[in-house]
Each structure stands twice: as structure tokens, then as C-alpha cells.
Amino acid sequence: MLQIANIRKNANELAERLAIRGLDGQALIAQVIELDERNRAKRTEMETLQAKGNQLSSQIRDMYQSGQKDAGDALKLESAQIKDSLKSLETDVELADKELLQLLLTIPNTPSMEVPKGKTPEENQEVSQWGAKPDLYDGAVPHWELAAKYDIIDFELGVKLTGAGFPVYKGKGAIFQRALIQFFLNEAGKAGYMEVQPPLLVNADSGYGTGQLPDKEGQMYHCGVDDLYLIPTAEVPITNLYRDVILNESQLPIKNAGYTPCFRREAGSYGAHVRGLNRLHQFDKVEIVQIVKPEGSYAVLEDMQNYVQGLLQKLGLHYRVLLLCGGDMGFTSAKTYDMEVWSAAQEKWLECSSISNFETFQTNRLKCRYRNAEGKTELAHSLNGSALALPRIVAALLENNQTAEGIRVPDVLVPYTGFTFIN
């Protein structure tokens, strides 16, 4: 959620930034400011009256204590009248605040000025590419066929147990997944991220804190009996560790990493492009999260982005880095890089990581603040990124490394798998 104080102060800049998403920023901001001005006038009126009432109350107290009972009784009447008029003023202010809040909740984060304008994925900017498309041998097939051929991932079995999008990993397939998770976690540890194991179910407050609620309500699995949500990403529980917290400046930057399964309903996305591991309801992911001081947050975004590139390079995967255009960014992000790996047998790019700076958009909701050098509390900036999401990495590794003899395991993973070929 955008900060109202910031909107008041930097109206033009924010309007311009919203326009990067293809929205009418001027109109939105103008609407907010108009509501805000109206609300503040009302609030001042209410507070003046409250002050008067408080003053009367202490006068009444003094009179009773000095034995002037009649005078006190007279003031009581006046005080009761003030209370009456306060009642309607208070509801007015409450309604006005609610109206403003509702409006603010519908406004997405303001893109950073470096974000390209645009509305569709085609307008994303390719920043860089690494590696080259592998030359596959003649018998090369997509990963879902490899999965069946080597009996490492069973999609039908998952359908029996649960439904589509819940695959069962078997044998070397299961070990391969576990090896990747372990590799990603160890790398994160080496890069200074503290590992956490958060709960996989969260309450509604946490959902609101990181912005999944009310925006993406339908995308999360919900346990009605206990009113809890299955996490769609570790971003939710890990970032919410810092909800309602005032940090000391010396604690920043906070760097956390966590592995969790992720659960997504993916309502409405069916079709050929969801085949195999391309889109699942349950998948594994290692997530990195940072809570930092505002002034350095964009440098941190670059660090995180470079860190994820390093992982892909160690795995030897051909990838490209995209700077998302305004219209393709998530609701809460100010700047997002996507990483896409090349899937050699499907001959297309697969998104495997998304790294974003949220500036104060999440921390404003989370009330995640820190005490700066002057001792003032200030909202921190939050960032996160996938490092990495497993299924599409697995898909790319299976497809790109397939040979007539089997699937070659990348060197960096061999210490974790204990085998060099899936065959």
C-alpha cells in the first residue's frame, strides 16, 4: 500500500511512476488527495471537539473535588451535548478513512523510474543472456517423456492421490530434487542468508501483510475450519516475521533464506502450456528475502539478481534476464527482474525466478520499521527473489542434459546426489 504522506509530498512523481503501468496516474493521485484533504478537515474538526470535551471533564473533576457540586452538574449537561455531536463526527471520520483505505488498497505499487513502460510481456526488456542453446541428440524429448522413460516423476499417480498438478517424484527423481534444494540452501548460506523454516500455513493477517490478500484471495488454498491459508510462496511467512516490528538500524540488512513447498490454485490457467512441470499446484522453492534501509535497496536488488544468475551459471543453464515492464509487474513490486531458463526440448523460455524490490509497499502494511540515525522510525524496504523455484529448473536440466546414455547430472550437484547419471 502506498503511504499517504508520500502521496501528499510527491504527488507528481508518483503519478508519473504509476503511468509506467499504463494507468491514469494523475487521476488516481488526484482522487486520493481530494479524499485526504476532505478527511483531514473532518478530523481536525473532530479532534477540536474532543479536546474541548476532555477539558470539560477535567473541570468537572476539579469542581467535584473542591465541593462545587452544582457547577459540576451544570457542566455535565454541556459535556453530554458535546458527546452527542461527537458521535456523528466520529462515524463520519471513520467512514471517510475507510473510503480512503479502500481506494489506496486498489492502487498498485509505483514502478521505479528505470522500469520500461508497457502493458504486455512482449514489452519486457531483455537485459542479458548467458550460455548457449545446447545441441541435443536426435532422440531428444520433452521432460515429461523423460520423466516417464526413467520413471522419476509420476504425474498420473499424483492425479490419483490428489489431482492434476501434484506430481510424485520417485527414486533418482526424488533424490535429484532434494539435491537441488540442499544446493540452493547451502549457496544461500554462503552468501550470508540465514536459513529459516517457517510454517506452511499462515493466518489472514500474514496474507494481508505481504499483499496476497485481498488481491489474490482465489489463488491460495484456504483451510476453512481453521481459517488458515497454505502459503503460495515462502515470501509470505518469512517477510511476515518482521510484521509489527521496529528494528534497530544495526540489525539491517536482514537476509533470510528458506525452503518451502508452495501451494497455488492457479485457477483459470489450463492448456498445453501447463504440461509436465511447467505449472503445478504444489512445488518446491528456495526463497531469499531481505529487509534493508531505503537508500541502498536498489543496489541490493542488483546483488540479489546477480546472486541468482550465479546459481544458474553453476548449474550450466542457458538463461536470460528480463526487466519487466510496468504492466507485467506484480501488484506489489516497484521493480522486478525475471530469470528465464531455456527449455531445449520444448524450445521455449521458462520463468524460474522473479526478483523484486517492493520499496515500502509491503513494509507499510506490515508496519516493519527501523530506527534511523536520528532515532526516528522509518519504514524499511523489503525485497525477495526465488533462488530458485524447482520444477522448471528440473525441467530444463532434464531436457538440456539428456544424452543417449541418460541424463547427465551437473557437476555441482553430484556431491548432493551421489550419482552422475539418471538412467
Add this chain to the structure above:
RNA sequence: GGUGAGGUGGGUGAGUGGCUUAAACCACCAGUUUGCUAAACUGACGAACGGGAAACUGUUCCGGGGGUUCGAAUCCCCCCCUCACCGCCA
């Protein structure tokens, strides 16, 4: 699931209707002094929002929501959560 006890500032925790501007202690911060991984002393120290150029000032906030009252952390009602014990159980 049963029974009981609780929810107060960054933390511990006092506070049963107005003198609370929320005590005290701890932590954090600043300073002084002594000097070796630090201690002692002194001082400052809740948050959000509003008004003001500023000094300053107003309002709200003691789990959440209602109510009683001129006045509520304090009294009443509803809800939520936590802890302890018992039961069940990995």
C-alpha cells in the same frame, strides 16, 4: 477436546473510575569517568495521525469490537489469542 490463568511500551512488569503525562527495572541511544573483550554514573527514551515556518501543540492507542459514565487500562457484554495442567498424539 476439558479445566484454569492471562493478554499493558523494544522486553519484564505495576496499575480496580479523575492526582496515569502508564510506575519501576532491563535493553537501546547520548554523555562523563575509570581504563583492556568492559563496568560505574548521568541524561534522554512508546507509537500513529493531525495543526504549526519553527519552538511547540492536539487527538487516538493498555488483545479486538460494543456498552455504562461528564470521565475507562480500570466496570459490564461479545469475540480473538497465549500460557499451564489434564486427555489424545508424531
